[in-house]
Amino acid sequence: MKEQDYILFENYILGDLSETEKNAFETQLKADSKFNDSFNTYKELSSFLEHKFENEAASTAFQSNLENISKTYFEKQDAPIKVIRFKIWQYAVAATVALLIGITVFNNFSSPVYEDFADYNSISLTVRGEQDALLKTAENAFNTKDFAKAEEAFRSLMLIDKDNAELQFYRAVANLELNKFEMAESLLTSLSKGQSAYKNKAIWYLALSDLKQKDYDACLEILKTIPEDADDYDEAQKLIKKLD
Amino acid sequence: MSEKKLHEDQKYIDGLLKNNAFIIQAIYDKFVPKVINYIKQNNGDSDHAQDIVQDTLITIYNQASQKKLELTCPFDAYFFLLCKRKWLNELKKTAHKEVTINEEVLYKGDDAQELAFETDVFGEKQALFTEMFNKLGTACKELLTATFKIKSMEEVASSLGVTYAYARKKKSLCIGKLTELVQESPKFNLLNK
Structure with a gap:
């Protein structure tokens, strides 16, 4: 291609050609396959560059987030393999050290903690196509673990839609994360007495609230009321075993 | 083109695009173990798996943000095929040694094959464009x-x-x-x- 061709490509993409020039250009695209190929590649590269520089910040943020998650995940994966490479005498040393540490801080280690059991996932409150800014705010804040902001959004949302069980439940979780137990428990208690799909989940999280406050007896009492058909029944049994 | 129905697993694509940490974590928990297994059984180790998975997710992210990526098959099938292709390419590049590959048909259904192929080509082009830009x-x-x-x-x-x-x-x-x-x-x- 000649220099003039590339200038023409650019003018065509930017819509800067007159009607006659445009028609001539399009005729040439149809007639000259080499011209056509070059134009398509030029266009593809233009859009590649546009994307590359426009989304640089978002793309960098994504990659660093991904890297962190990946690193943590693979470190966990690899951990047991590294242990296997230990020699026998190293085991003995490690075992002795572990035992000593275990004895001194036994109480801390033996108690299960809230973080091990709280297993809520990311939420999706907005319905496809329906654009509600406040729901979006709540969803994004919750999913990025900005629970203070999520709580604020949930509070406003519940002014409009106070009987929405989903909102009540996730607002309770956000409050639990913020250690606002009174608010969390009042929401969960009312859900646990209702008939919504969140009934059993609410009971489970009431137990987790006590767990987080280290009130193990109260936690056990609640755990025992979780019915066998609840999603979290197995987890609840596991926790009961650890607490007993 | 005929209108194909969007698969519910589109949520993984959307989640990646929004940089949603929960979704990324879920992808690792649900779909990555299979990839690690496959790579370990085919002349690789977990470091290789880590790179392949990361590269694949970045390619998916780029395609989704640049071109719209509409999933018409389960994410599992699509993602596994992509990682597999990437790994086989990697082996071809580096290996003079004997390579034994258990080539089996794991997924029927052309949607996954087709989509994975498209994403693969997209990713290769991106790499080539970047290389040439630097020249x-x-x-x-x-x-x-x-x-x-x-x-x-x-x-x-x-x-x-x-x-x-x-x-x-x-x-x-x-x-x-x-x-x-x-x-x-x-x-x-x-x-x-």
């Missing part, structure tokens, strides 16, 4: 970077100390140069078939 002269690189970052051609021109007409002409010629570099590469012709 451009400094002046072109600077001008193009400024052009696409600043948007306003007038501002670009004044920041580089040239006239508007010159900056605009230079932009077309630099993309033209890049077009030639790309078209001359044998890889591009393979990809563009």
Whole structure:
């Protein structure tokens, strides 16, 4: 291609050609396959560059987030393999050290903690196509673990839609994360007495609230009321075993 | 083109695009173990698996943000195929040693194959374009970077100390140069078939 061709490509993409020039250009695209190929590649590269520089910040943020998650995940994966490479005498040393540490801080280690059991996932409150800014705010804040902001959004949302069980439940979780137990428990208690799909989940999280406050007896009492058909029944049994 | 139904697993694509940590974590928990297994059974280790998975997710992210990616098959099938292809390519590149690959048909259903193929080609092109962009002269690189970052051609021109007409002409010629570099590469012709 000649220099003039590339200038023409650019003018065509930017819509800067007159009607006659445009028609001539399009005729040439149809007639000259080499011209056509070059134009398509030029266009593809233009859009590649546009994307590359426009989304640089978002793309960098994504990659660093991904890297962190990946690193943590693979470190966990690899951990047991590294242990296997230990020699026998190293085991003995490690075992002795572990035992000593275990004895001194036994109480801390033996108690299960809230973080091990709280297993809520990311939420999706907005319905496809329906654009509600406040729901979006709540969803994004919750999913990025900005629970203070999520709580604020949930509070406003519940002014409009106070009987929405989903909102009540996730607002309770956000409050639990913020250690606002009174608010969390009042929401969960009312859900646990209702008939919504969140009934059993609410009971489970009431137990987790006590767990987080280290009130193990109260936690056990609640755990025992979780019915066998609840999603979290197995987890609840596991926790009961650890607490007993 | 016939309208295909969007698969519910589109949520993984959307989640990646929004940089949603929960979704990324879920992808690792649910779909990555299978990839690790496959790579370990085929001459690789967990470091290789880590790289392949990360690269694949970045390619999916790029395609989704640049071109719209609509999943019409389970994410599992699509993602596994992509990782598998990437790993096989990697082996081809590096291995002079004997490679034993358990090639089996794991997924029927052409949607996954087709989508994985598209994403694969997209990813290869991105890599090639980036490589060629880096081969451009400094002046072109600077001008193009400024052009696409600043948007306003007038501002670009004044920041580089040239006239508007010159900056605009230079932009077309630099993309033209890049077009030639790309078209001359044998890889591009393979990809563009």
